[in-house]
Amino acid sequence: MQDETFASHIGSAIRARRTELGLSQERFADAILMHRAYYSSIERGEKNITLATLLRLADGLGVTPSSLLATAGY
């Protein structure tokens, strides 16, 4: 994607929250019915995810999409 830092920051915020919950990528990905490899690429900031995907991730992490963006600095 064009704005790589943006996706990276979001990915880092997601990863921070997941580890805070004490979950592995695999277990969390399973919980939100997402494939582990795809989820991994999101945390690494390789994907410019859609709002629907952001909502899914935020739900699984137990936070609102807006707070997730806010903690990432946006």
Next chain:
Amino acid sequence: MQDETFASHIGSAIRARRTELGLSQERFADAILMHRAYYSSIERGEKNITLATLLRLADGLGVTPSSLLATAGY
């Protein structure tokens, strides 16, 4: 997209902010280098936009992506 209400709510929040700025769809779309037809579909909640696009829209509207989501109820 699958979660139509989500996109609709975001679209409404974007439209509210644009009209608040007194801009037409065309003028605003031009300002952020986006095609008016596509921008129109976003306001109507027909598109599941990516985070990069959300950032672009928020920048043009002079608000943060997180506050845009928050005003939409997410």
Next chain:
DNA sequence: GTGTGACTAAGAGTCCGTT
């Protein structure tokens, strides 16, 4: 437990025009 490359289907995003 995680990262990566390769792959396909679906949808994001662009561009033209018409109502």
Next chain:
DNA sequence: AAACGGACTCTTAGTCACA
């Protein structure tokens, strides 16, 4: 000024095998 259509290109969403 805004909605809508078709045709098009590029990327996301999703899966798999392997490191």
